[in-house]
Amino acid sequence: LIDPDRLRVSFEEYSSIGATDRDGLHRLALSEADGRVRDRFVDDLQELGLSVRIDELGNVFGRRPGTEDLAPVLIGSHLDSQPKGGRYDGQLGVLSALETLRILEDEGIETARPIEIVNWTNEEGARFKPALTGSGTYVGTHDLDTVLAETDDEGTTVAEALEEIGYRGTDPVGPDEVPNAALELHIEQGPRLEEAGHTIGVVEGVLGMAWLEATIRGNADHAGPSPMHTRSDALVAAADVVTAVRRMAGRLDDDVVTTVGELSVEPDSVNVIPAETTFTVDVRSYDDEVVLDAVDRVDDELRAACDREGTEYDLTELWRIPHTEFAPSVADAIEAAADGSDHPSMRMISGAGHDASYLAELTDAAMIFVPSVDGQTHNEREFTEWNDVVAGAEVFARTTRRLASA
Amino acid sequence: LIDPDRLRVSFEEYSSIGATDRDGLHRLALSEADGRVRDRFVDDLQELGLSVRIDELGNVFGRRPGTEDLAPVLIGSHLDSQPKGGRYDGQLGVLSALETLRILEDEGIETARPIEIVNWTNEEGARFKPALTGSGTYVGTHDLDTVLAETDDEGTTVAEALEEIGYRGTDPVGPDEVPNAALELHIEQGPRLEEAGHTIGVVEGVLGMAWLEATIRGNADHAGPSPMHTRSDALVAAADVVTAVRRMAGRLDDDVVTTVGELSVEPDSVNVIPAETTFTVDVRSYDDEVVLDAVDRVDDELRAACDREGTEYDLTELWRIPHTEFAPSVADAIEAAADGSDHPSMRMISGAGHDASYLAELTDAAMIFVPSVDGQTHNEREFTEWNDVVAGAEVFARTTRRLASA
Numbered sequence: 020l021i022d023p024d025r026l027r028v029s030f031e032e033y034s035s036i037g038a039t040d041r042d043g044l045h046r047l048a049l050s051e052a053d054g055r056v057r058d059r060f061v062d063d064l065q066e067l068g069l070s071v072r073i074d075e076l077g078n079v080f081g082r083r084p085g086t087e088d089l090a091p092v093l094i095g096s097h098l099d100s101q102p103k104g105g106r107y108d109g110q111l112g113v114l115s116a117l118e119t120l121r122i123l124e125d126e127g128i129e130t131a132r133p134i135e136i137v138n139w140t141n142e143e144g145a146r147f148k149p150a151l152t153g154s155g156t157y158v159g160t161h162d163l164d165t166v167l168a169e170t171d172d173e174g175t176t177v178a179e180a181l182e183e184i185g186y187r188g189t190d191p192v193g194p195d196e197v198p199n200a201a202l203e204l205h206i207e208q209g210p211r212l213e214e215a216g217h218t219i220g221v222v223e224g225v226l227g228m229a230w231l232e233a234t235i236r237g238n239a240d241h242a243g244p245s246p247m248h249t250r251s252d253a254l255v256a257a258a259d260v261v262t263a264v265r266r267m268a269g270r271l272d273d274d275v276v277t278t279v280g281e282l283s284v285e286p287d288s289v290n291v292i293p294a295e296t297t298f299t300v301d302v303r304s305y306d307d308e309v310v311l312d313a314v315d316r317v318d319d320e321l322r323a324a325c326d327r328e329g330t331e332y333d334l335t336e337l338w339r340i341p342h343t344e345f346a347p348s349v350a351d352a353i354e355a356a357a358d359g360s361d362h363p364s365m366r367m368i369s370g371a372g373h374d375a376s377y378l379a380e381l382t383d384a385a386m387i388f389v390p391s392v393d394g395q396t397h398n399e400r401e402f403t404e405w406n407d408v409v410a411g412a413e414v415f416a417r418t419t420r421r422l423a424s425a
Numbered sequence: 426l427i428d429p430d431r432l433r434v435s436f437e438e439y440s441s442i443g444a445t446d447r448d449g450l451h452r453l454a455l456s457e458a459d460g461r462v463r464d465r466f467v468d469d470l471q472e473l474g475l476s477v478r479i480d481e482l483g484n485v486f487g488r489r490p491g492t493e494d495l496a497p498v499l500i501g502s503h504l505d506s507q508p509k510g511g512r513y514d515g516q517l518g519v520l521s522a523l524e525t526l527r528i529l530e531d532e533g534i535e536t537a538r539p540i541e542i543v544n545w546t547n548e549e550g551a552r553f554k555p556a557l558t559g560s561g562t563y564v565g566t567h568d569l570d571t572v573l574a575e576t577d578d579e580g581t582t583v584a585e586a587l588e589e590i591g592y593r594g595t596d597p598v599g600p601d602e603v604p605n606a607a608l609e610l611h612i613e614q615g616p617r618l619e620e621a622g623h624t625i626g627v628v629e630g631v632l633g634m635a636w637l638e639a640t641i642r643g644n645a646d647h648a649g650p651s652p653m654h655t656r657s658d659a660l661v662a663a664a665d666v667v668t669a670v671r672r673m674a675g676r677l678d679d680d681v682v683t684t685v686g687e688l689s690v691e692p693d694s695v696n697v698i699p700a701e702t703t704f705t706v707d708v709r710s711y712d713d714e715v716v717l718d719a720v721d722r723v724d725d726e727l728r729a730a731c732d733r734e735g736t737e738y739d740l741t742e743l744w745r746i747p748h749t750e751f752a753p754s755v756a757d758a759i760e761a762a763a764d765g766s767d768h769p770s771m772r773m774i775s776g777a778g779h780d781a782s783y784l785a786e787l788t789d790a791a792m793i794f795v796p797s798v799d800g801q802t803h804n805e806r807e808f809t810e811w812n813d814v815v816a817g818a819e820v821f822a823r824t825t826r827r828l829a830s831a
């Protein structure tokens with residue numbers, strides 16, 4: 020039902036764009052490498068004879084007509100990566116969608132519904148915050164102007180970065196026709212499929228999450244002549260919060276995860292007591308109340324640490340998205356497709372956020388997961404067995420045909 | 426004995442070179458601003474008719490001849506600053522020395538010994554590690570080639586930075602004639618003179634210190650789907666060490682201070698578990714054994730934290746300098762000068778490292794401290810009352826003349 024060799028060739032070629040020297044991918048959203056892989060993607064869509072449109076946020080769509088006047092099925096994922104990330108995250112979802120359209124074309128198969136393939140802008144949220152900005156704006160949850168004005172660490176805005184790589188499209192951001200269904204394939208990025216010995220994850224939902232940014236302000240002073248008891252050290256206070264965030268997870272609920280991923284120190288000089296620390300907190304749970312509870316606790320811990328250290332703090336919410344419940348109809352279609360191709364599947368919840376979460380606000384959506392070896396992701400060791408990739412792409416193609424059939 | 430108004434004008438003019446918008450100074454070693462203040466310093470030396478020499482490390486000397494064939498007295502300090510540091514640190518020592526030579530010239534006073542004024546390269550150790558590299562190389566403790574090859578965060582070497590600002594001199598680094606004595610004025614950078622209500626600190630010694638750099642390596646993974654118990658988070662381990670370093674000081678000895686001043690995280694992405702943290706530890710005590718003991722404890726804490734977290738670490742010593750005992754003869758000369766000008770003085774130990782520490786390895790050296798309001802330094806709130814500056818400069822000029830008289 021798909022051509023595994025062609026999929027492999029495309030996978031290798033796309034992976035070479037922004038490759039790291041350790042078989043990873045460093046292709047931050049709207050970077051020069053992201054521009055090149057988009058060019059390649061657009062070429063591939065045009066070669067398939069699809070009509071291509073690019074919206075003002077750089078989301079790239081290709082449309083294959085259906086035989087009937089029906090709402091389309093939307094398939095795809097994202098081509099941006101984490102810094103020194105892996106080659107499977109996102110890219111595999113785009114290439115499975117591309118292979119699905121290619122095989123339909125090869126075999127001259129027409130579908131009742133149009134099929135739209137998409138590459139979403141800035142899924143990762145690594146260079147520009149928050150994550151999933153392409154899909155979040157498409158469904159109307161994010162405000163386009165706010166997203167376009169977001170800056171990276173160098174102060175470059177999303178709008179400028181889009182111009183630089185030539186992907187500031189002209190189409191309005193949003194569906195001209197609300198899709199009838201949305202399907203996305205992705206690597207699991209966690210250990211559960213592997214642990215269970217299953218090839219296909221039928222994703223029924225996604226954890227809710229919050230991203231916070233905390234700034235602690237102390238007092239820069241000399242590391243030598245400043246007695247210990249006079250210090251207000253912004254890093255000492257931050258260390259207390261990092262420790263508390265780590266311990267918080269298990270105390271709240273079983274499925275909660277809490278992470279401090281970014282942290283920077285000012286003035287960052289060996290013999291100067293840190294005056295300011297800024298750090299992020301990522302909190303996730305399927306229970307949205309628990310996420311809110313964790314946010315409160317982060318605030319409590321900041322207050323306690325700052326009371327002890329004589330520092331001050333700000334806490335802002337960078338992003339919050341409630342948990343997602345995917346459409347049972349699409350999940351059932353995936354499960355049926357997996358059964359039909361004899362790949363063992365299991366129902367599961369995603370710990371990672373995905374564009375499909377925002378699409379679920381608009382239409383019936385669900386996702387297919389394939390296993391991540393050792394659960395590794397967002398690093399260069401990210402890996403999925405090729406057999407599992409092929410199995411996932413097959414189930415993806417089958418499910419797409421099923422969804423597009425009426 | 427000095428001209429306070431002229432000193433004030435020079436202080437304001439020098440302070441304008443690399444000024445921050447909050448009356449601080451951002452004049453990192455060998456930066457463009459450091460180049461401009463050096464040009465101004467060389468002009469001032471030439472205007473005084475001094476013979477100027479610049480060595481291969483950019484140390485700038487001006488020599489005023491004596492009436493007898495005797496070894497010189499070396500006076501001065503440094504013109505580089507911390508990032509967003511203060512205007513008094515270092516600069517005041519150079520300008521007090523300049524004012525001393527100006528007043529001798531004005532009044533046609535000759536001294537038996539030649540007097541050499543110096544601006545040392547990279548005292549702060551902020552842009553290039555370690556600190557005191559100009560004086561440390563001059564006395565032969567540091568290796569010139571190693572120092573020249575040291576890089577800043579952008580990978581620029583000391584040698585390149587010297588070329589860029591035109592201060593890669595040709596003179597060998599080191600004394601052509603060993604000075605008979607060395608004197609440096611500096612702000613205290615701590616709270617003790619102010620607390621005691623004294624204007625002049627007669628500095629008898631400097632704490633020994635060690636600078637360490639630790640790197641912790643964990644495993645980057647996704648902040649969402651990675652269960653808490655599978656994580657090896659390099660920042661969680663580092664936070665434990667930051668906390669331990671803070672607590673360590675009081676447990677070792679009363680005078681010990683311990684600081685983590687720099688810390689950075691890789692890949693530093695909000696939804697990625699930190700793979701690597703690098704941070705510095707600054708340890709100081711007058712008892713060199715206690716410094717070594719603290720270094721061992723940092724190693725113990727790293728091992729314990731990495732055992733708990735499943736991370737690995739490296740610990741390297743960036744710099745170590747034993748405690749300094751200054752020459753009683755020079756300290757006595759300072760005290761006599763303070764008494765002679767009716768400024769209340771007290772004997773004290775410096776918590777900050779100074780170029781005079783390295784000079785003490787070569788000759789009789791000591792230092793004069795003036796009070797720091799609130800003990801603040803290495804930040805833009807660094808401040809010394811102008812009366813105290815004038816008092817310090819007076820005592821400095823008197824002491825210099827005393828030292829140069831035979």
Ligand SMILES: NC(=O)NCCC(=O)O
Binds near residue numbers: 142143370372
């Ligand atoms: N799949 C993925 O890595 N998404 C980025 C958003 C998130 O942090 O979950």
Ligand SMILES: NC(=O)NCCC(=O)O
Binds near residue numbers: 548550556
């Ligand atoms: N005085 C001063 O700030 N020196 C820098 C070296 C040190 O860290 O003590």
